[in-house]
Amino acid sequence: MAARGRAVSQALSRLNLDTLARLGPGGTFNPPAVDPRALRVGVVHLGIGAFHRAHQAVFTEMAAAAAGRDDWGIAGVTQRSATVRDQLTPQDGLYTVLERGRGAAPLRVVGSVREVLFGAGDPAAVVDRIADPAVRLVTLTVTEKGYRRDGAGRLDRSDPEVAADLAGRSPRTVVGQLVRGLQRRAAGAAGPVTVLSCDNLVGNGEVLRGLVHDFLDALPDAEAGQVADWIATSARFPSCMVDRIVPATSDDDRANVRAVLGLEDQGVVVAEPFRQWVIEDDFAADRPAWDRAGAVLTDDVAAWESVKLRMLNATHSLLAYLGALRGHDTIAAALADDALAAAAEALMVEDVAPTLRVPDGLDLTGYRRQVLERFANPALRHRTVQVAMDGSQKLPVRLLGTVRDRLAAGAVPRQAALAVAAWMVYVAKGRDARGRELPLDDPLADRLRAAAAVGAGDPKGLVDSLLHVEAVFGTDLPEHEGFRGVLVDHVARLTA
Numbered sequence: 001m002a003a004r005g006r007a008v009s010q011a012l013s014r015l016n017l018d019t020l021a022r023l024g025p026g027g028t029f030n031p032p033a034v035d036p037r038a039l040r041v042g043v044v045h046l047g048i049g050a051f052h053r054a055h056q057a058v059f060t061e062m063a064a065a066a067a068g069r070d071d072w073g074i075a076g077v078t079q080r081s082a083t084v085r086d087q088l089t090p091q092d093g094l095y096t097v098l099e100r101g102r103g104a105a106p107l108r109v110v111g112s113v114r115e116v117l118f119g120a121g122d123p124a125a126v127v128d129r130i131a132d133p134a135v136r137l138v139t140l141t142v143t144e145k146g147y148r149r150d151g152a153g154r155l156d157r158s159d160p161e162v163a164a165d166l167a168g169r170s171p172r173t174v175v176g177q178l179v180r181g182l183q184r185r186a187a188g189a190a191g192p193v194t195v196l197s198c199d200n201l202v203g204n205g206e207v208l209r210g211l212v213h214d215f216l217d218a219l220p221d222a223e224a225g226q227v228a229d230w231i232a233t234s235a236r237f238p239s240c241m242v243d244r245i246v247p248a249t250s251d252d253d254r255a256n257v258r259a260v261l262g263l264e265d266q267g268v269v270v271a272e273p274f275r276q277w278v279i280e281d282d283f284a285a286d287r288p289a290w291d292r293a294g295a296v297l298t299d300d301v302a303a304w305e306s307v308k309l310r311m312l313n314a315t316h317s318l319l320a321y322l323g324a325l326r327g328h329d330t331i332a333a334a335l336a337d338d339a340l341a342a343a344a345e346a347l348m349v350e351d352v353a354p355t356l357r358v359p360d361g362l363d364l365t366g367y368r369r370q371v372l373e374r375f376a377n378p379a380l381r382h383r384t385v386q387v388a389m390d391g392s393q394k395l396p397v398r399l400l401g402t403v404r405d406r407l408a409a410g411a412v413p414r415q416a417a418l419a420v421a422a423w424m425v426y427v428a429k430g431r432d433a434r435g436r437e438l439p440l441d442d443p444l445a446d447r448l449r450a451a452a453a454v455g456a457g458d459p460k461g462l463v464d465s466l467l468h469v470e471a472v473f474g475t476d477l478p479e480h481e482g483f484r485g486v487l488v489d490h491v492a493r494l495t496a
């Protein structure tokens with residue numbers, strides 16, 4: 001059967017502009033909203049993973065269609081592996097978005113990605129594209145770790161990759177690529193540009209601007225000064241909040257698309273029907289008409305950002321660690337476990353909500369319900385271990401702000417501490433309730449494993465040694481007796 005399935009799929013043509021044109025108007029899928037052949041590149045996107053393709057690339061195509069523009073095509077950069085380039089280039093950049101769950105739209109073929117560059121393979125091409133006068137926008141989804149920050153949130157100059165970029169090689173880090181591209185723009189009068197971070201960071205625009213300046217500060221004065229002046233007048237770094245759940249694509253998903261299109265698409269991305277984008281309205285030049293595609297442009301993005309990170313992402317992590325430990329494969333299965341559903345609700349109500357400034361027009365109770373409904377979507381099959389990855393990078397952003405705010409208010413953040421404790425046990429145990437191995441996929445994996453080994457076997461020891469990983473907990477949290485105590489209680493219960 002399997003061999004036969006493979007033979008059939010090999011015989012199928014690949015999705016591309018020609019095969020798509022031959023399909024004609026099918027009715028079973030939505031073709032690109034604009035003619036991809038007519039689109040010219042105006043955006044460089046760093047980090048063209050599944051999330052970008054299911055989120056900003058869709059908004060950008062819809063915006064171009066709504067405004068009748070042909071100058072907002074995307075040049076995507078895949079950073080470390082050539083996979084996405086090899087998937088999309090033979091397909092002329094086309095790929096499908098497969099929505100799963102209640103209210104799912106028909107398959108959508110997206111045509112806004114016009115080119116894919118491989119950052120590690122051809123770093124000079126990335127700099128060239130950022131410096132291209134036709135480009136007015138550089139967007140990023142490079143995940144938390146792609147920013148290469150130290151424990152204090154500054155550019156980590158002890159990171160060998162950062163150091164190598166600073167020394168002048170063709171840049172391979174995201175901040176290096178940006179600075180070298182901006183430097184070329186400044187020198188060549190390429191015109192103003194907006195740099196828009198779309199990662200789950202607090203104040204993502206401000207963070208990125210700071211890292212760009214950290215990089216410049218480490219360069220020789222003459223070189224850096226001019227660029228800093230140019231950035232002050234000609235570049236903007238707005239913040240934004242992005243939201244759409246995008247689980248990893250499976251073979252089943254690709255088979256599903258094959259069955260509908262009759263074409264092989266190696267670039268399929270899966271997403272829930274929901275998508276949201278709240279963007280700070282601060283651009284150096286023009287921008288796609290994203291507001292006409294459902295995005296909200298605002299002067300106050302910070303409140304939206306913390307609602308999303310502290311409610312949705314924090315609860316996601318809680319369900320991921322507790323769920324994975326209890327042997328639940330998916331977020332939906334974790335939420336179907338009553339004890340975990342109660343913990344999720346308690347985290348949002350007791351610890352998170354009191355710390356939030358609610359943006360105008362948002363009903364927090366409705367938001368909370370909607371988050372839980374989205375997590376409960378069984379068709380998504382979003383794996384707990386996928387959300388569990390990179391905990392050292394995610395915890396400070398989504399949970400520790402809540403912890404610090406609650407402690408400052410004199411409260412013990414019991415529910416937020418449960419999520420942190422579950423992460424500690426996940427790191428230390430490495431196995432679920434059924435004895436299956438849990439992957440520790442994290443840039444600090446070695447450091448975390450070493451810390452967990454020191455404290456092994458004793459809840460107090462484990463909490464103390466992991467709390468002293470400064471890159472995660474800073475220097476303040478290990479000193480906090482109340483927080484430490486509640487972590488020890490939770491870890492003792494979770495390991496009993």
Ligand code: CS2
Nearest residue numbers: 242243244245313316386387
């Ligand atoms: C998730 C996010 O993997 C994770 O850490 O919490 O990717 C989440 O699905 C998105 O932020 C939703 O917008």
